[in-house]
Amino acid sequence: EDKVVQSPLSLVVHEGDTVTLNCSYEVTNFRSLLWYKQEKKAPTFLFMLTSSGIEKKSGRLSSILDKKELFSILNITATQTGDSAIYLCALEGRDDKIIFGKGTRLHILP
């Protein structure tokens, strides 16, 4: 059965720390891997990854996909309290199925 597993489930760090969020998957033949930040009712799109080994960056956030080892990581450097949220990983399958992980709840202490 296709599966997306995120770790850790929750994480508490101090402002200024760097965090790495993990997303591993057991999905064959997917179209893209997506990262979202969820603070309010609708998750906010962060990154779409399709190719292995190519890092995507947006400010203090970056993400990379490793198709050989079947995982992706989301890095946040110099964290701020506004980074507190749930971070969701999802895979968009070629069979038009979208599978979400359970998310990592990140809390940044001032």
Next chain:
Amino acid sequence: DVKVTQSSRYLVKRTGEKVFLECVQDMDHENMFWYRQDPGLGLRLIYFSYDVKMKEKGDIPEGYSVSREKKERFSLILESASTNQTSMYLCASSRPGTSFYEQYFGPGTRLTVT
């Protein structure tokens, strides 16, 4: 484990048809949501409901309506389907007593309007 199910994986409808998308969750969640996702884009919230018979508009409610007659079931209705409503529709629910934010998603319904 929480289960959120959607009535169809794939639907093909004609322009002008009335379309019903059904979502059922089995964990007594109070909050339920309907999103659409388009290729390469994020999720956009159409409607949500925080209790039976309650509904709130999301970011893109135009052309849609919803129904929540029972706690476990949240229906999305396209009154008169149009080609720009071709999309992947995702339902989600979240636990009672917590924030909206810990959402569990269904597998999605791919709707094509021709």
